Amino acid sequence: MLPALLSGLTAEMTVAGGDRRLRVDAERNRRRLLDAAAEAFASEGLEVSIEEIARRAEVGKGTVFRRFPTKEHLVAAVVSDRIDELVASCEGLLDGDDPAGAVHEFLSVCVRAQARDRGLFEAVGGVALADPEVRTAHAQLHEIAGRLLARAQDEGAVRDDVTAIDLLCLMGAVSYAVGPMLSTTPEIWRRYVDLVFDGLRPEGAHPLSRQAPTRAQIDKALDAKVAAARGTAECQTA
Amino acid sequence: MLPALLSGLTAEMTVAGGDRRLRVDAERNRRRLLDAAAEAFASEGLEVSIEEIARRAEVGKGTVFRRFPTKEHLVAAVVSDRIDELVASCEGLLDGDDPAGAVHEFLSVCVRAQARDRGLFEAVGGVALADPEVRTAHAQLHEIAGRLLARAQDEGAVRDDVTAIDLLCLMGAVSYAVGPMLSTTPEIWRRYVDLVFDGLRPEGAHPLSRQAPTRAQIDKALDAKVAAARGTAECQTA
DNA sequence: ACCTGAACACCGTTCAAGT
DNA sequence: ACCTGAACACCGTTCAAGT
Numbered sequence: 001m002l003p004a005l006l007s008g009l010t011a012e013m014t015v016a017g018g019d020r021r022l023r024v025d026a027e028r029n030r031r032r033l034l035d036a037a038a039e040a041f042a043s044e045g046l047e048v049s050i051e052e053i054a055r056r057a058e059v060g061k062g063t064v065f066r067r068f069p070t071k072e073h074l075v076a077a078v079v080s081d082r083i084d085e086l087v088a089s090c091e092g093l094l095d096g097d098d099p100a101g102a103v104h105e106f107l108s109v110c111v112r113a114q115a116r117d118r119g120l121f122e123a124v125g126g127v128a129l130a131d132p133e134v135r136t137a138h139a140q141l142h143e144i145a146g147r148l149l150a151r152a153q154d155e156g157a158v159r160d161d162v163t164a165i166d167l168l169c170l171m172g173a174v175s176y177a178v179g180p181m182l183s184t185t186p187e188i189w190r191r192y193v194d195l196v197f198d199g200l201r202p203e204g205a206h207p208l209s210r211q212a213p214t215r216a217q218i219d220k221a222l223d224a225k226v227a228a229a230r231g232t233a234e235c236q237t238a
Numbered sequence: 239m240l241p242a243l244l245s246g247l248t249a250e251m252t253v254a255g256g257d258r259r260l261r262v263d264a265e266r267n268r269r270r271l272l273d274a275a276a277e278a279f280a281s282e283g284l285e286v287s288i289e290e291i292a293r294r295a296e297v298g299k300g301t302v303f304r305r306f307p308t309k310e311h312l313v314a315a316v317v318s319d320r321i322d323e324l325v326a327s328c329e330g331l332l333d334g335d336d337p338a339g340a341v342h343e344f345l346s347v348c349v350r351a352q353a354r355d356r357g358l359f360e361a362v363g364g365v366a367l368a369d370p371e372v373r374t375a376h377a378q379l380h381e382i383a384g385r386l387l388a389r390a391q392d393e394g395a396v397r398d399d400v401t402a403i404d405l406l407c408l409m410g411a412v413s414y415a416v417g418p419m420l421s422t423t424p425e426i427w428r429r430y431v432d433l434v435f436d437g438l439r440p441e442g443a444h445p446l447s448r449q450a451p452t453r454a455q456i457d458k459a460l461d462a463k464v465a466a467a468r469g470t471a472e473c474q475t476a
Numbered sequence: 477a478c479c480t481g482a483a484c485a486c487c488g489t490t491c492a493a494g495t
Numbered sequence: 496a497c498c499t500g501a502a503c504a505c506c507g508t509t510c511a512a513g514t
Contacts, residue, residue, distance in 0.1 A: 025477095050507065063480075065509075166429075166433065172415050173430070195404065195437050196411075205436055221418050297499090298499040300489095300491085307489095309487095
């Protein structure tokens with residue numbers, strides 16, 4: 001009896017935001033679902049069916065939707081954990097004494113994570129960003145990118161006309177480009193991180209024909225994208 | 239009577255590979271379907287339903303599958319036309335007298351095309367490359383990229399350690415990165431073409447930690463990807 | 477409270493019945 | 496030959512019936 005109670009309390013501490021305490025069996029199912037989903041999304045991508053995840057977690061299909069009102073919510077729960085991990089492993093880069101190397105390493109860490117986790121890659125480029133927790137985690141990554149970039153720019157090791165948003169965009173760009181090649185040459189992403197990073201150096205820098213997108217523009221575009229996705233979904237159900 | 243016969247003959251000439259001549263009404267439906275699909279894919283992306291396309295073309299759902307055995311085939315038919323257009327508009331770049339500018343322009347033309355046609359973008363990054371016609375068209379683009387690149391490298395205007403495959407990958411990378419921003423800042427792709435192109439200049443070039451992927455590796459990876467997609471599809475139907 | 481599988485709407489695909 | 500819509504399998508989602 002006591003262990004069960006304790007595990008319930010631990011769960012409450014773990015859950016972000018202070019959700020209501022779940023019944024012990026419910027909490028156990030939630031964990032199994034998150035674990036099964038994380039594994040399935042990472043290896044197969046986001047298109048694995050809910051039924052498949054439920055099977056792997058050994059629960060009924062309906063249980064998934066009782067805990068996560070929609071598949072997107074399940075994706076967001078898994079993905080925000082992954083981004084949190086990414087944030088944690090990038091924070092250490094702020095301490096080093098090689099600012100340019102740290103920017104390069106930041107790109108490497110993020111791209112490698114996406115190369116190894118197909119679901120993570122698909123989610124951060126997609127509508128998962130609609131989820132508030134995912135956005136928060138993503139904003140933290142944005143902030144780290146900004147600090148790393150500022151240090152490197154102060155030293156003159158990175159051109160002055162690029163922004164943290166550029167860094168995040170380029171990280172996604174590289175992750176996308178290497179996707180099809182990962183099965184035959186799993187480390188190929190390093191080449192494109194190197195190549196893109198060379199474009200960030202001051203030596204070859206030429207004026208950029210457009211201004212950097214602002215955070216507001218990105219958010220607006222994401223909102224529009226989410227609204228569009230919601231729109232067609234509503235059309236389908238209506 | 240005569241016009242109908244002529245239109246039938248024209249159709250036969252137009253169709254690549256010398257397919258059997260279609261009945262006049264069938265040929266008309268084929269055209270309407272291709273037009274409707276091209277428009278729908280371009281604006282909505284590849285996820286538009288066959289039913290929607292059939293509706294726009296004013297034919298029955300079954301007619302689509304009579305002409306194109308699968309949705310992928312319809313996508314491939316539309317997309318190979320789009321890539322052919324791209325090839326045509328890039329061939330002119332081989333004549334100019336600014337090799338570096340031509341490489342930049344090549345990237346611009348291809349990225350702009352993908353920015354304006356969502357289906358084109360989704361297809362060239364995906365399983366559409368399984369289709370032989372699409373592969374042929376894509377190989378032509380590859381060849382042009384190679385010739386443009388060689389000229390620029392001979393002049394010392396582009397670093398020597400990048401390949402035509404790198405160029406094609408980076409083009410896809412940029413197209414991906416700008417996707418979410420197009421609704422608010424439709425010309426933003428120019429910024430990332432500039433930025434990536436600066437990475438191709440010799441001035442800031444540093445050794446790349448991995449060798450360029452070979453055509454064989456790419457093809458093998460694509461085959462694997464297609465096989466995997468087919469595999470899960472067969473599992474679903476089996 | 478929570479679990480579950482049957483039921484529903486949607487989509488790609490097939491096919492029997494029509495011209 | 497070709498056209499068509501009803502029928503099938505699949506997927507995300509809902510919900511009535513159970514504990």
